[in-house]
Amino acid sequence: MNRLPAHRSIVLIGPMAVGKSTVGAQLARLAGREFLDSDQLFEEKHGPIPAAFSSYGERWFREVEARIIASVLARRDQYVLSLGGGAVLDTGTQQLLGQSTVVFLEADADAVRERIKRGGNRPLLQSADQDPVQRWSQVFADRESVYRRLADLTLDVRDGSPEVLATELMTLLENRPGKEVQ
Ligand SMILES: Nc1ncnc2c1ncn2[C@@H]1O[C@H](COP(=O)(O)OP(=O)(O)O)[C@@H](O)[C@H]1O
Numbered sequence: 001m002n003r004l005p006a007h008r009s010i011v012l013i014g015p016m017a018v019g020k021s022t023v024g025a026q027l028a029r030l031a032g033r034e035f036l037d038s039d040q041l042f043e044e045k046h047g048p049i050p051a052a053f054s055s056y057g058e059r060w061f062r063e064v065e066a067r068i069i070a071s072v073l074a075r076r077d078q079y080v081l082s083l084g085g086g087a088v089l090d091t092g093t094q095q096l097l098g099q100s101t102v103v104f105l106e107a108d109a110d111a112v113r114e115r116i117k118r119g120g121n122r123p124l125l126q127s128a129d130q131d132p133v134q135r136w137s138q139v140f141a142d143r144e145s146v147y148r149r150l151a152d153l154t155l156d157v158r159d160g161s162p163e164v165l166a167t168e169l170m171t172l173l174e175n176r177p178g179k180e181v182q
């Protein structure tokens, strides 16, 4: 059963390791919707992201990432989509997100310290002169204004399990009008 009929595409954005993929999957389950993840779609077709960065470069990754996201956002049905952290830098993607309910998952360096260690291999956090958390803070500072500008809703994900956070997000979404269902 679809519990969020007013919203078409619900898109989770935010910096690396805040929990976009994990909370997005939980939200989709609670809402009775299909879950899509741009990194997962990339890897299904092109293999691991770190190998793509090292073989073809970030620029190529961004081009393919933007195409994958555009093809999902062209769909007219209802789903939950979690984006990779840097996907929102693409101006075409920024425009297409205007049709979706965009949720910014917000955290800080302390909250993501353990999450960075636990899941995912993120080429942008590998640096010779900075530790991954310092690097995360720098990348987040560079992108924060973009996340805030695109967000219809912001969810603080510093505390709480993914299940609790997804339930909180369900309630927030249930209580706000959608902007895209004609
Ligand atoms: N609220 C949370 N509390 C504790 N760990 C979390 C939470 N959300 C996600 N995680 C863990 O943090 C790691 C990164 O989560 P992930 O969903 O991959 O983040 P993102 O997609 O934003 O990069 C994973 O190991 C995940 O299980």
Ligand SMILES: O=C(O)C1=C[C@@H](OP(=O)(O)O)[C@@H](O)[C@H](O)C1
Pocket (backbone or CB within 6 Å): 014, 015, 016, 017, 020, 021, 039, 049, 083, 084, 085, 086, 087, 120, 121, 122, 123, 124
């Ligand atoms: O922030 C970024 O530029 C990236 C975030 C990653 O996704 P997550 O945000 O799911 O870790 C992945 O797309 C890639 O490693 C680049």
Ligand SMILES: [Mg+2]
Pocket (backbone or CB within 6 Å): 020, 021, 022, 039, 082, 083, 084
């Ligand atoms: Mg992810």
